[in-house]
Amino acid sequence: MLGPVHAETLRDEATELLRELIRLDTVNPPGNETAAAELLRDYLAESGVEGELLAREPDRANLVARIPGTGGGKRLLLVGHTDTVLADPAEWTVDPWSGELRDGCVWGRGALDMKSHVAANAVALARLAREGFRPAGDLVFAATADEEVGDADVGLSWLCREHPEAVRAEYSVTEGGGDRALVAGRPVYLCAVAEKASAPFRLRVRGRSGHASMPGIADNALVKAARLVERLGGHRPERRILPETHAFLTALFGRVPGPEELDELASGLDEPLAGLVEPMLGVSVSPTMIEASRKRNVIPGTCEVVCDCRLLPGQSRAEAEAELRRCLGEGDYELEWIERVGGSRSSSATPLFAAIADWVAREEPGAAVVPVILPGFTDSHFLRETFGTIAYGFFPLRTMSSTLAARLVHSADERIEVSDLELGTRFVYELARAVGER
Numbered sequence: 001m002l003g004p005v006h007a008e009t010l011r012d013e014a015t016e017l018l019r020e021l022i023r024l025d026t027v028n029p030p031g032n033e034t035a036a037a038e039l040l041r042d043y044l045a046e047s048g049v050e051g052e053l054l055a056r057e058p059d060r061a062n063l064v065a066r067i068p069g070t071g072g073g074k075r076l077l078l079v080g081h082t083d084t085v086l087a088d089p090a091e092w093t094v095d096p097w098s099g100e101l102r103d104g105c106v107w108g109r110g111a112l113d114m115k116s117h118v119a120a121n122a123v124a125l126a127r128l129a130r131e132g133f134r135p136a137g138d139l140v141f142a143a144t145a146d147e148e149v150g151d152a153d154v155g156l157s158w159l160c161r162e163h164p165e166a167v168r169a170e171y172s173v174t175e176g177g178g179d180r181a182l183v184a185g186r187p188v189y190l191c192a193v194a195e196k197a198s199a200p201f202r203l204r205v206r207g208r209s210g211h212a213s214m215p216g217i218a219d220n221a222l223v224k225a226a227r228l229v230e231r232l233g234g235h236r237p238e239r240r241i242l243p244e245t246h247a248f249l250t251a252l253f254g255r256v257p258g259p260e261e262l263d264e265l266a267s268g269l270d271e272p273l274a275g276l277v278e279p280m281l282g283v284s285v286s287p288t289m290i291e292a293s294r295k296r297n298v299i300p301g302t303c304e305v306v307c308d309c310r311l312l313p314g315q316s317r318a319e320a321e322a323e324l325r326r327c328l329g330e331g332d333y334e335l336e337w338i339e340r341v342g343g344s345r346s347s348s349a350t351p352l353f354a355a356i357a358d359w360v361a362r363e364e365p366g367a368a369v370v371p372v373i374l375p376g377f378t379d380s381h382f383l384r385e386t387f388g389t390i391a392y393g394f395f396p397l398r399t400m401s402s403t404l405a406a407r408l409v410h411s412a413d414e415r416i417e418v419s420d421l422e423l424g425t426r427f428v429y430e431l432a433r434a435v436g437e438r
């Protein structure tokens, strides 16, 4: 592990780099990630690490840099996106693009999601390069565009397809985990090893239109849809315990509790754990959009309801549809799937997971690492689908509570504790060393 003086310089370097990254407005859309890619390229070059800008569109460049391996080892890809969601300055205490240092925190859009992690990756890589570290397998740094919107195909999806040799790796670490929680007084850190698939669908409900002044002559599709929406809103997913969920519950409770006991135990957990249990057990469905008549005085003959729906990794739409139809019952509706994105997993029985667990055990004796299935998805799925990469989400937070961090992400006054930035930078540095020395 790093001594205190080294940790301090690492912290100061990461703090300055993060502040500079925040000052570059990379709100997506439009992104303008090239500014961040150039800053990081120049920063890494000062430590002798050559980086390459890879861009499908000139303003939306990705940066890939590496410390080449001596051969025979596993490649580790440190990947982070440089785009952010928007920010409304009127809601903020400070200018969201100031990178202000205040009360022990760096403030600004991207401070948590995820310019901090990107800065930590870059500083760890630069430091290792200056020390002359030669890993057995390539240590690869990627700062990627367009994660937050994700439909421009200029970021990791594009790199995996058009520049596979740049980002191919056996191992990768990105966002999505690292939250710390207490379970019966014992600290646990969550490591994202799998992600649910986004599989929205449309319900087309049929009735018969008519003049709204005489409801009896028509068959109102909106009223019929309302009954279906209510059923979906009350849906309790049919539970299935995947291996990840088994490991998660066993780590938390020492065993897999039965359904009723699990509900009770879950309600006693702190956030973010409490909110994760239910999505890990099955399909989730949220009706979010509805469209019926365009005229007040015309009873709609059809009504369309769009539902956000998330499937467990490995779960088919046919299987989910059977469950949804059991919930909806018979009726005048058609169910039509819109798309399916994400839904992937990596085993947690790997040397990379063990290295993360070792790091946590050294950092906070008595703490455990717990695998989780994320309810949403990250860029990890591109790597898992293209290369079979063992891809995890992990960036530890200890000083700031995970509850507060979850509230600040994509919201006003986003900030990171400098002590957490130091922790995260040390994590990346020490993990890269541990993996590279194997």
Ligand SMILES: [Zn+2]
Residues within 6 Å of the ligand: 081, 113, 114, 147, 175
């Ligand atoms: Zn993010």
